[in-house]
Amino acid sequence: MNKTIVIDGKVIPFQDGQTIMEAAAEAGIYIAHLCHNPQFTPHGSCKLCTVKVNGRNCSACTFPASEGQNITNISKELNDDREKITQMLFVEGNHFCPSCEKTGNCNLQAVAYHLGMTDNHFPHFFENREVDASHPDVMIDHNRCIFCTLCVRASQEVDSKNVFAISGRGLEKRLVVNSESGLLKDSDLDVNDCAAHICPTGAILIKRTGYKVPIGQRIFDHAHIDTVTLANEGASHDE
Amino acid sequence: MTNKKVKVATVSLAGCFGCHMSFLDLDERLVELVEHVEFDRSPLTDIEHCSADCDIGLIEGGVCNSENVHVLREFRKNCKILVAVGACAINGGLPAMRNHISLEDCLNEAYVHGIGVENPQIPNDVELPLLLDKVHPIHEVVKIDYFLPGCPPSADVFWKFLTDLLAGREPSLNYELVHFD
Structure with a gap:
């Protein structure tokens, strides 16, 4: 039974x-x-x-x-509640979809679509966050990080490295890179690492690939995140 | 529908007029629209101030200077339904990307140290509205009733939204019509 x-x-x-x-x-x-x-x-x-x-x-x-x-x-x-949480994520970071390479392939955006969110409701923080473009193949735009720790876990559990961590608490929370300079170029991140490809938003991007798929033909331009997610994460648990 | 036409006012604040251009992409549907709608204050009519009895106000762009604030408040006062149109009205959009740079640095870069600037000076005419320290989405200034995301929202979005309202339905946009980009 x-x-x-x-x-x-x-x-x-x-x-x-x-x-x-x-x-x-x-x-x-x-x-x-x-x-x-x-x-x-x-x-x-x-x-x-x-x-x-x-x-x-x-x-x-x-x-x-x-x-x-x-x-x-x-x-x-x-x-x-889910919509409010998503809106808080949008106002805490700087999520300008029209100028983001990840638009249309972004889980944060797709969840917002799924929840019928059309505005951000709360006052925006407009915090000043850094961009780390030091690595030859991968860049970090901290403006779009939602602290999900997927890159942290991917680096530790799949890549057997320890490239990323979350440092600080509350509003001081930041994604940090494990290298003496704090820069991605001095870490042992490789472009083929799982951690480089796992970001659900546009915070970690692979350079020179941003517009290979034109806007309008991207994953969530026509498909809902529930269908896409179940196809990827359902029964077999394969990615 | 009664004979009285619905009054629509529109404005572009800190926007690029792209949303207005997209609105004009209604093309031949505009002919059908003006059977039910008359335009009040709008760049399309050049009317300078809202009538007191506007039904729908469409606001493109965020708020970047003192004049934007006054105009937005005039719209809120005179429009029964106020609509944030496009990414900039909703989250500040591209103009809000200056929010990470101090206003002084922005002005210096544009008018003092910029390449090719002649007779460098910060514009200071009394006719010019003062810039706000930061660019803000319009919902941070007045109550907004509806939001039409997109950069710009497509003509189909305007059409679906306005025809829903005109028919007395609660406006609803299907998945294909909601895009943040």
Whole structure:
């Protein structure tokens, strides 16, 4: 007899050790997320995947599935919270989509589309953040970093390096590079590293590739993030 | 629909008029539109101030100087529905990229130290509106009722939005019509 949980009224099976996010993905149910990627240890920081488990808010990417859970994933309340979180990410950084190479391929933008977000609601910080273009093949635009730590985890868990870390707290939080100068060129990041390709926004970009695919023909120009994500992260857990 | 036409006012604040150009891409649909709509204050009519009974105000661009603030407040006062049109109105857009540089440095670069500048001086005529320290999205100044993202929003976005409103429907844009770029 399979163990099951209920998500939005639908009974779905799970195996011991799976998180709610993993069970949902296998069953073809999309739970919005930005800091989660099934390739790496869950981080639980972006809070977009917050679902109601038996009436309590939990992060689906870190919360273990267990028998008897009645889970709400889609509700006006949860989606409004998700929209507010996304808007806060937009105003905290400097996200100018028309001038960003990643536009159309950006998960942050696609999540915003998914949530029906058309404005940023909050006052903008317009913080001054740096660009590190020192590396011959890869650049970091800190204006677009949302501190999801996907690059940190990719570097440690897949590349067996330790190129990135998050330093500081709260508004002082920054992505830092593990090199004496703090510059990317002096780190051991290689253009073929997983960490160089994992950024969900336009914060880490591969140089000289930005406009190979024209705007209008990019991933999320016509496809919704739920379909794209389930195709990439669903059943097989392959990337 | 009654015989009374809906009054639409438009303006470009710190914008490039690209959203207005995109609006004009309605092309032959403009003929149908003006059967239901009359334009009040707008660069299309050259009317200088809003009538007190405007129905819809379309605002392109963010707020970069004191005049922008006055104009935006005039629109809010006179328009029942105020709409942020395009990326710059929504988040400051390209003009807001000066927010990382001090205003003094911006002015010096443009009017004092810039390549090829003759008779260098910071413009200071009383007729000129004072620049704000930073460029702001319009929702930081007045209440905005609807947002049409895009750089620019396509003519189809204007069409869907306005025809929804004219028909008395809550405007809704499908996935293909919502783009931040």
